[in-house]
Amino acid sequence: MDATEIGLWGVPLAILGGAIRVSTPFIFVSLGEAITERSGRINLGLEGTLIFGAMTAYAVAVMTNSPWLGLLAAAAAGLCFGLFHGWICKFPKVNDIAIGIALMLFGSGLAFFFGKPFIKPKAPNLPAIPFGDWSDIPQVQAALDVNVLFLIGAVLSVVLWWAFRNTRAGLILRVVGDSSDAARAMGLNPNTVRLIATGVGGALAGIGGAYLSLYYPGSWTERISSGQGLMAVALVIFARWNPLGCFAAALLFGGAGALGPALQSVGVTQGYYLFYAAPYILTLIIMIATSSPTRSLAGAPGELSITK
Amino acid sequence: MLILLYKFYFLNWHSDCMHFLEKALTDPERVPQGSINMTDRFMLSRRQLLKTSAAGAALGLASAAFPVRRAFAAAATVGFIYVGPKDDYGYNQAHAEGAAALKGIEGITVVEEENVPETVDVQKTMESMINLDGASLIFPTSFGYFDPHMLAMCAKFPDVQFRHCGGMWDKAKHPMNAGSYFGYIGMGQYLNGVVAGHTSKTKKLGFVAAKPIPQVLLNINSFLLGARSVDPTITCQVIFTGEWSLAVKEAEATNALVDQGADVVTCHVDSPKVVVETAAGRGAFVCGYHANQSPLAPEKYLTGAEWNWAKVYKMFVDDLVAGKPLPNFTRGGLADGFVKMSPLGPAVSEPARKQFDATLAEMMKGGFAVIKGPLNSNKGAVVATAGQAFPENAIELESMDYLVDGVVGSTA
Numbered sequence: 001m002d003a004t005e006i007g008l009w010g011v012p013l014a015i016l017g018g019a020i021r022v023s024t025p026f027i028f029v030s031l032g033e034a035i036t037e038r039s040g041r042i043n044l045g046l047e048g049t050l051i052f053g054a055m056t057a058y059a060v061a062v063m064t065n066s067p068w069l070g071l072l073a074a075a076a077a078g079l080c081f082g083l084f085h086g087w088i089c090k091f092p093k094v095n096d097i098a099i100g101i102a103l104m105l106f107g108s109g110l111a112f113f114f115g116k117p118f119i120k121p122k123a124p125n126l127p128a129i130p131f132g133d134w135s136d137i138p139q140v141q142a143a144l145d146v147n148v149l150f151l152i153g154a155v156l157s158v159v160l161w162w163a164f165r166n167t168r169a170g171l172i173l174r175v176v177g178d179s180s181d182a183a184r185a186m187g188l189n190p191n192t193v194r195l196i197a198t199g200v201g202g203a204l205a206g207i208g209g210a211y212l213s214l215y216y217p218g219s220w221t222e223r224i225s226s227g228q229g230l231m232a233v234a235l236v237i238f239a240r241w242n243p244l245g246c247f248a249a250a251l252l253f254g255g256a257g258a259l260g261p262a263l264q265s266v267g268v269t270q271g272y273y274l275f276y277a278a279p280y281i282l283t284l285i286i287m288i289a290t291s292s293p294t295r296s297l298a299g300a301p302g303e304l305s306i307t308k
Numbered sequence: 309m310l311i312l313l314y315k316f317y318f319l320n321w322h323s324d325c326m327h328f329l330e331k332a333l334t335d336p337e338r339v340p341q342g343s344i345n346m347t348d349r350f351m352l353s354r355r356q357l358l359k360t361s362a363a364g365a366a367l368g369l370a371s372a373a374f375p376v377r378r379a380f381a382a383a384a385t386v387g388f389i390y391v392g393p394k395d396d397y398g399y400n401q402a403h404a405e406g407a408a409a410l411k412g413i414e415g416i417t418v419v420e421e422e423n424v425p426e427t428v429d430v431q432k433t434m435e436s437m438i439n440l441d442g443a444s445l446i447f448p449t450s451f452g453y454f455d456p457h458m459l460a461m462c463a464k465f466p467d468v469q470f471r472h473c474g475g476m477w478d479k480a481k482h483p484m485n486a487g488s489y490f491g492y493i494g495m496g497q498y499l500n501g502v503v504a505g506h507t508s509k510t511k512k513l514g515f516v517a518a519k520p521i522p523q524v525l526l527n528i529n530s531f532l533l534g535a536r537s538v539d540p541t542i543t544c545q546v547i548f549t550g551e552w553s554l555a556v557k558e559a560e561a562t563n564a565l566v567d568q569g570a571d572v573v574t575c576h577v578d579s580p581k582v583v584v585e586t587a588a589g590r591g592a593f594v595c596g597y598h599a600n601q602s603p604l605a606p607e608k609y610l611t612g613a614e615w616n617w618a619k620v621y622k623m624f625v626d627d628l629v630a631g632k633p634l635p636n637f638t639r640g641g642l643a644d645g646f647v648k649m650s651p652l653g654p655a656v657s658e659p660a661r662k663q664f665d666a667t668l669a670e671m672m673k674g675g676f677a678v679i680k681g682p683l684n685s686n687k688g689a690v691v692a693t694a695g696q697a698f699p700e701n702a703i704e705l706e707s708m709d710y711l712v713d714g715v716v717g718s719t720a
Contacts, residue, residue, distance in 0.1 A: 010567045017563065022556055112393070112423070119395045122604075139567045142590060217559040217582045218589075222393045222423070226554050258560050264547040265564035269718035276550055276557075 010139065011262045017143030018258020019251045020150055021216050025050065025208035025225075026250035027153035029232035030239065031160060032204030034246050036082075037236055038164065039197035040177040040190070040303030041089060044100025046205040047229030048107020049081045053209025055111035058220035061123035067214045070123065071149075074210035075203045081107060082202020086195035096305060104229075112222050119220060126215045149211045157247035164243065173197060177301035190303075205229065238283055240299040253279050383415040384444050384628055386621075387437035389430060390422040391450035391578075392553065398579035398598040403449045403473070405599065406617025410625055419443060426452030434461045438468055445628055447621070449473045454488075462486045469634050471624060475706060477636060484636065489620055492641035492700035494523075494530040495671055496613025497574070498678050499649055500595035501534020502667055503610045504572040505542055506660030507593050508535070513544040514570030514592070516561045518552045518577045520719040522708040527576050527613075529712045530678045531595075536714060538663065545570055546717030552578040562586040572610070584609070593655060600650045611664070612650035619645040641700050643672045675699050685710035686717075 029046050036043045053074035061070030085103055089096045129151075132144030164170040176183045176193040183190050212228075213220045235253065239245030256279035260272050386407075394404035400422065410418050419441045424430050430453050437443040438461075446468060448458050454476045462470050462483045470486045477488035504513050513535055517524050532544040545568060547561040558575070562583050565573055573587040574595035581604060587594045588605030596602065596612020620638065627634050640646035649668070652661060670676055677699045681692035691710055692698065698705055711717055 010564065014560075014564050014567060018560055021563075022560065116393075116395070119393065119397075120603075142563070142567070212555075217555045217586060219581055219585055221396060221555060221579060221581060223553045223579070224555050226551075226556065228556070257557065258564070261547050261549070261557065261561040261564040262567075264561075264717065265545060265568045267716055269546075269716070270720065272548055272718075273550055 008266055010266055011259075013139055013143050014258045014262030014265075015255040018262070019255035020143070020146055021254065022257050023250040023254030024147060024150045024153055024211045024216070025228050026232045026235060026253055027150070027157065027247055028208030028211070029205045029229055030235045030246040030250055031153070031157055031243055032078075032082075032201035032208075033233050033236045034201075034239070034241055034243055035160070035173070035204070036194075036198045036201035037304060038173050038177045038241055038301055039194045040180070040301050041086070041096045041194050041198055042100060042233075042305060043082065043085050043103075043198055043201055044097055044230075044233060045081065045085055045103030045107060046100075046201070046233055047225065047227065048104035048111075049078045049202050049205040050107075050209040050212070050229035050232075051225050052081065052107040052111040053078050053206030054213035054224050055115040055118065055209075055220055056206070057210030058123050058213040059115065059118045061214055062118055062121045065124055067124050067126045067210075070214055071126065071207060071210045074206040076206070078206020078209070079199050079203040081206070082199040083195060085202065086191075086198035089198070090191040090195065115220055115222065119222075123214060123220070125218055126211070128215070147211065147215050149207065149215065153250075154247060157243040160243035174301070177303050179302055205232075208232070238287065241301065242299060252282065256282060384625070385417040385419060385437075385442050386410060386625060386628075387434070387441065387443035387446040388418065388420045389424050389433055389437075389446070389448045389450070389453065390420070391426060391453075392423060394420065394422045396579040397581040397584075397601050397604065398577070400449070400578070402599045402615040403447075403617050406615070406619075406621045407447075409618035410621055413622075413625060413629075415629065416625055417441075424450075426450060426457070428457070430457045431460060434458070434470075435464075438465055443468065445469045445471070445624065445634070447471055447473065451476075458486065459483070469628075471634065471638075475639075479636070487634065487636035487638070489624075489638035491615060491620075491644075491646035492639065493613050493615065493647045494526040494678060494705070495642050495676065495700055496647050496649060497527040497530040497595075497597075498534035499664060499667060499671075500574055500597075500611060500613055501531040502537060502664050503652070503656055503660050504531070504574070504593070504595055505535030505538030506657055506663065507610055507655065508542065508572045510569045510571045511539065511542045512568070512570045513542060514562070514565030514568075514573040514587075515544055515546040515715075515717075516558055516565070516573065516575035516577060516583050517546055517548050519550065520548060522706055524576045525708045525711060525719065526678075526705055527597075528715055528717070529708070529710075531574060532712060532714050533678055534667075537667070538660075542714065544715050546711065546715055548717070549577065555582045558582045559586045562592075563590065566590040566592050596650055602650055602653060607654060609650070609653045610656055611652050614648050614650055616645055616648040639701060641671070642668070643674055677702075679705065679712075684713045686713050686715050688713075 029050055033046055056077040057070035057074035060073040061067045085099055088094055088099050126147055128145040128147045131146050132141035135141055176190045180190045212224050235249045239249045259278055260275040263275055264272055388407040390400040392400045394400050407418050407420060410416050419437055421433050424433050434446055451474050454472045458470050458472055462485050466485055472488045474488055475490050477486055515528050528546050535542040545565055549557045549561055558577055559582050572593045575583040575597055580597050580601055584594045584601045584604045588608040593608050593610050594605055595610050599614055602609040624634055677697035679692055680697035682694040683692040685691050
């Protein structure tokens with residue numbers, strides 16, 4: 001077999017590679033949103049945070065020539081957005097969904113405004129670890145170039161899953177999310193907990209943005225996100241607020257997104273719009289199969305405005 | 309609710325071909341009462357403005373010989389509207405570069421607005437350009453601006469000239485203060501193909517395309533036929549992303565093409581930046597589109613088919629300044645200077661350079677046909693019989709619905 005001809009093997013390889021390449025922003029945004037929603041708030045503004053994080057990371061990386069400083073700046077910017085959301089929402093009768101939408105538009109608008117001068121310059125990329133060196137096939141090597149952020153995201157999802165169950169902080173978060181009254185009775189201030197949870201969620205979304213602009217696709221343009229922040233927020237519900245579920249769902253969406261181009265590249269060219277819809281069809285099927293009219297959504301935090 | 313939001317968010321980003329969707333969204337009921345009143349207010353100021361600008365024009369004519377009065381001769385304001393960011397290394401940048409070429413012309417003021425969705429928003433932008441900036445010539449550059457948005461403004465402001473980028477204007481159907489201009493860029497993709505054919509070692513080319521509309525199909529076919537003029541065994545794999553601008557999907561498509569052995573990649577999407585960077589990152593060569601992307605991949609960039617809108621816009625503005633009626637239907641190709649090629653990159657071999665120059669010289673003479681018989685589609689249907697040739701201005705090419713033999717891909 002010629003080294004450049006991998007034929008049908010390209011499809012599973014592309015799904016694997018796509019799952020690794022495309023999923024990272026989904027992982028970070030959905031983990032961040034899982035933390036926020038577990039505390040009983042929804043932050044729909046993470047799409048804006050993602051775009052602003054992408055812009056900040058790229059701009060700082062261009063100016064300092066260090067992608068890591070860019071990453072830190074994106075996390076800090078995301079933290080600010082999250083804290084802002086958390087701070088406004090503590091006032092009585094403020095709707096967290098409406099604030100989220102406002103912040104989504106505000107974040108992307110601000111990113112477009114500050115990002116103008118950074119569309120042309122080129123920033124240094126975040127490093128990837130070549131796990132594919134054992135193979136002689138360049139396609140396998142390319143698919144197994146794993147960015148460090150993906151690995152951090154994978155570890156983080158396990159840590160969060162464990163922490164939600166087994167740590168004091170996890171317990172506090174869940175109590176606040178399930179019942180404000182119980183939390184107050186325990187002497188906790190729900191607003192403080194939610195402020196911190198939204199801030200951390202924003203910081204993680206900022207990191208997801210940094211991955212977009214500093215690794216894959218690896219450049220800052222105003223259309224870089226194409227709605228991934230919103231999809232990641234939806235993934236949290238799909239994953240039933242479970243960090244491990246978020247990770248799996250992100251992989252699924254990443255891999256399914258690669259399916260369309262990969263099938264076209266091996267000559268399955270009819271009906272590509274249908275393949276592009278694959279992740280959504282899959283989501284629908286899983287949602288229908290796992291939901292039941294006789295009970296509420298399993299795992300949903302009780303204080304969440306959409307489940308209350 | 310999320311889905312609705314998602315849709316709403318995305319409407320802002322569609323460039324071509326979504327006009328039928330937007331038409332449904334721009335029901336008159338959607339225009340709030342307040343804005344009708346506002347328009348009335350504007351109408352007043354518009355009359356005022358027309359009076360002053362008419363006076364200004366008269367003064368301008370009278371004062372041509374008196375440079376002291378030049379301040380009044382600020383003859384015209386020209387408006388440009390872009391659907392995306394004007395520095396996208398692509399479609400919008402090409403138009404913005406053309407607009408920038410007008411800025412040096414005396415008496416011409418250029419006003420621009422970017423990221424304008426193909427909704428009622430573009431009508432508001434046009435109104436404010438006319439009422440507040442006094443624009444007398446407007447170029448709405450995106451496909452979906454034409455119907456119903458630009459046509460509505462044509463009826464409302466009969467003294468303002470509108471020229472739309474695309475081929476939609478029809479003398480029988482549309483007003484005379486509207487018009488369209490477009491370039492035959494397929495020839496540029498043919499030249500891209502010539503260089504790609506010489507450069508490719510795997511004999512497999514890749515094409516990342518947005519949607520299977522006639523102009524995109526002509527570009528794909530031209531690219532492959534250019535390459536086949538070098539080596540008739542070359543094939544071209546096409547991947548449709550389904551949207552004009554989807555950064556991650558474009559990157560995935562490029563990766564999939566390189567995985568399948570394509571070693572020269574080109575594209576037809578709004579912003580080729582992601583495709584160029586991803587392909588070059590994987591070690592493939594690239595041919596550009598819309599604008600010059602060579603700064604993104606100086607070593608891997610072979611050449612590119614670029615718009616030269618500066619030429620077209622200057623032509624319109626010269627007519628405007630001279631007081632001549634503007635043409636309603638403007639077309640041109642390489643020979644007319646509407647389209648140009650990026651300078652050849654360092655990786656282009658000597659034989660490739662020779663054939664590129666020879667083909668370009670032949671095109672400049674006029675009458676060059678990319679689609680000529682005998683030629684079959686990749687489904688086996690005859691698209692041109694022996695001896696039949698379609699030069700760039702052939703009307704048949706504007707309804708192209710096939711991919712030629714040698715292109716791996718499907719139009720549906």
